[in-house]
Each structure stands twice: as C-alpha cells, then as structure tokens.
Amino acid sequence: MSDQRLKDIVPFVASVEEGSFTAAAERLHLTGSAISKSISRLESRLGSRLLERTTRRLELTDAGKAYYQTCIRILEELAEAESVLAAHRTIPSGRLRLAVPNTYGRLGVMPLLIPFCQHHPEIDLSLTFSDRFVDLFEEGIDVAVRIGQPADLPASLGCRHIGREKMVFCASPEYLKREGTPQDEAQLMQHQAILYERVDGSSKPWLLTTADGHPDWRNVPYRMALGDVDAQVQAICAGLGVGQMPTWLVHAQLQRGELAVILPQHQPEGLALTLVWPRRKQLLPKVDALLNALSQLTISPPLAARALDQ
Structure with missing residues (x-):
C-alpha cells in the first residue's frame, strides 16, 4: 500500500x-x-x-x-x-468485539463478562448475539464463543476447546404425574415430544447411545417443533411434553423443581463449546485477557441431586 x-x-x-x-x-x-x-x-x-x-x-x-x-x-x-x-499498552484496553450464541451468551457468558468489564475499565466491549457462525475476519470480531464447530478451521484461527454439552430428557412434574414416567427407551418413545426445529424446517431428532457407546439419532413423532430453545423450554415447563435439552439450558428449572430428569442413565454428550479468535490478535493484551476470562466457561453444569430423584 x-x-x-x-x-x-x-x-x-x-x-x-x-x-x-x-x-x-x-x-x-x-x-x-x-x-x-x-x-x-x-x-x-x-x-x-x-x-x-x-x-x-x-x-x-x-x-x-x-x-x-x-x-x-x-x-x-x-x-x-x-x-x-507499544510498551505502554500492556494494560488491556480499547474496543473489544465478542460474538456469542443467543441463549448461551445470555445464560453462560454474561455472568463472566460483568466482572471482566468491572476488572478492566479501559476495555470497551461490543457484544454480538447470534446463533450463526460469524465470519471473524469479515465482521471484525476479536473472539467468538461457539456451540458446535466446523470440522476444519483455517490456520489463521486459534481455537480452545472448553467442553461438551450434556443432554438430558426432561418434563414437568405435572406432565409426568398425568402421563406417567417412562422407565425405558420404548416407553419414552410413546410420549409427546417437544422438539427443536432447524432453520431448514426439519426437526432435530433425539440423541441416544447404543450399547457400544455410539450415538443413535432417533426421529420421533412430535407434538410441537419450535425454532427457539427458550420457547422449547417454556413448552416443556408448561407440561406439553418431553424434551431432550442441554443441562446448561435447563439447569435453573431443574434446581427449582420445575423440570425433572427422565431416564438419568441416558445423558449423551451433545455439541462442543469452543473459543475461536484470529491468531494475529492473540498477542493483544485485551484479547488475551478475554480468553483467560472465558476459559472459566462451563457447558455441562452438574445436575441438582433432587431433580434426578423426581
């Protein structure tokens, strides 16, 4: 130039x-x-x-x-x-752009960002909520939190694996009292399913595991298919049916007793949680500080013991 x-x-x-x-x-x-x-x-x-x-x-x-x-x-x-x-820029400062998934960003990331911003007053944080995989270079993003990850990342991106989702079947106590609690997979398949609807209009199947530990995706008839996970949780809590949800999403409802776990022996792993960032930005103090803070994220919080006993 x-x-x-x-x-x-x-x-x-x-x-x-x-x-x-x-x-x-x-x-x-x-x-x-x-x-x-x-x-x-x-x-x-x-x-x-x-x-x-x-x-x-x-x-x-x-x-x-x-x-x-x-x-x-x-x-x-x-x-x-x-x-x-510049030697005087060792203190994290400046504009920092972070992209997070909609619901997990609100429930999982924001609780860490609040003390991060309080501890680093010289950082100006810009936060984008989106469930799509944003192009970090095209959109000027410094760090992205992703649930699910393309198999191949370009060498220009750094990546840190945080963990994997834990999936559980759950329903409201009122629903289980009315319809009965399934004791095995065959009985589970007879219940009214509340599924997630993908962007292409297809419903996300239930994930089980085979005897040798391999994933087994089951397409099941459903009562409702919703394209929003918050709406899905609301429908399950209202007693409309059974859903398979990640523990990070329904952790609070399980702790409060609004939902109960069904077939606790079936808790397969779901999508991975990762941090990605442009490698050329990793040496920036503000990016390094944010990566260290986000390394405390969790994607599979422990379930409340009383919820498992429902």
Whole structure:
C-alpha cells in the first residue's frame, strides 16, 4: 500500500463518520478543499463513486459501503499492531468485539463478562448475539464463543476447546404425574415430544447411545417443533411434553423443581463449546485477557441431586 493510498483512506473514513467534508476537515485539521480533492483522487483511482453529495449530507453508494468496511478493518488492524508493539499498552484496553450464541451468551457468558468489564475499565466491549457462525475476519470480531464447530478451521484461527454439552430428557412434574414416567427407551418413545426445529424446517431428532457407546439419532413423532430453545423450554415447563435439552439450558428449572430428569442413565454428550479468535490478535493484551476470562466457561453444569430423584 502506497503512502498516498493510506493518506486518502483517512479523509474518506472521517467524511463518512462526520457526514460532511467540512466536519471531516475540522477533525483532521485540514481544509475542506483538501478533503474534497482526496476523495476525488480516491474515486478516480478506484473507478467508482463512493459518496453521493447532497445538499444536506454525504451518502455512501453501494461501492462506498463495501469500501468503507474494508477501510475500517485496515485502520483497526494498524491500530492493533501498534498497540502490540507499544510498551505502554500492556494494560488491556480499547474496543473489544465478542460474538456469542443467543441463549448461551445470555445464560453462560454474561455472568463472566460483568466482572471482566468491572476488572478492566479501559476495555470497551461490543457484544454480538447470534446463533450463526460469524465470519471473524469479515465482521471484525476479536473472539467468538461457539456451540458446535466446523470440522476444519483455517490456520489463521486459534481455537480452545472448553467442553461438551450434556443432554438430558426432561418434563414437568405435572406432565409426568398425568402421563406417567417412562422407565425405558420404548416407553419414552410413546410420549409427546417437544422438539427443536432447524432453520431448514426439519426437526432435530433425539440423541441416544447404543450399547457400544455410539450415538443413535432417533426421529420421533412430535407434538410441537419450535425454532427457539427458550420457547422449547417454556413448552416443556408448561407440561406439553418431553424434551431432550442441554443441562446448561435447563439447569435453573431443574434446581427449582420445575423440570425433572427422565431416564438419568441416558445423558449423551451433545455439541462442543469452543473459543475461536484470529491468531494475529492473540498477542493483544485485551484479547488475551478475554480468553483467560472465558476459559472459566462451563457447558455441562452438574445436575441438582433432587431433580434426578423426581
């Protein structure tokens, strides 16, 4: 990258963020004419119009939006590289972007993030809740917490395995009193199932294990298939049927006696919990501090003893 290219990026980003050449000029201590010439030079070199000039405000074109996101990443990476090399930046500080799954992020990650932020007041945390596998490089994410993991990770990503889900069959005490408690797999399959519905519209089967310990996925008729795990828990607690749920999701309901475990001998392992991050960011004090904090995560909390005795 030539010096001139980098020089033109800064006025472009400032113009977008400030909304006018005049405001960008004030921010960068330049003249409005210098800002305008820099943007024109940039557009000429790229062969695309990046900004539409209106009487009130600058507006990004589609090409401008894509280029702006690239420029932001470049400037952030430069700032992070400097922070690694600067001796005075050994204290974790700066903007930190974390991506977490929706429900597990709320129940499992947030309790750790609160003391983390209190302990590191110089870190500004940006938290994204999403059940999709975000592209860390495309979206500028520093660390992601993932339940489930693609088999092959690129060498550019670091990964830390935290544990695996523990799955249990459960139902409300009222449901079991009304319908009876199944004593084996055959009886379990006769009960009304509350399943999770995937994005493609298919229902997630129940997971059992064979005599030799291999996973055995069973497609079962269901009363309800819900595309949201919180709604699934609500339906099971309301006595509408039986569900197979990860212990981290129903731990509180089991402790309060709102749910009871069925066939406690069937507790197969579910999806893995992992931390992933761009390897080039691992030396940043803020990223290292967050990885250390998140290493305390758990995905299979112990079940309440009284819940197992229901």
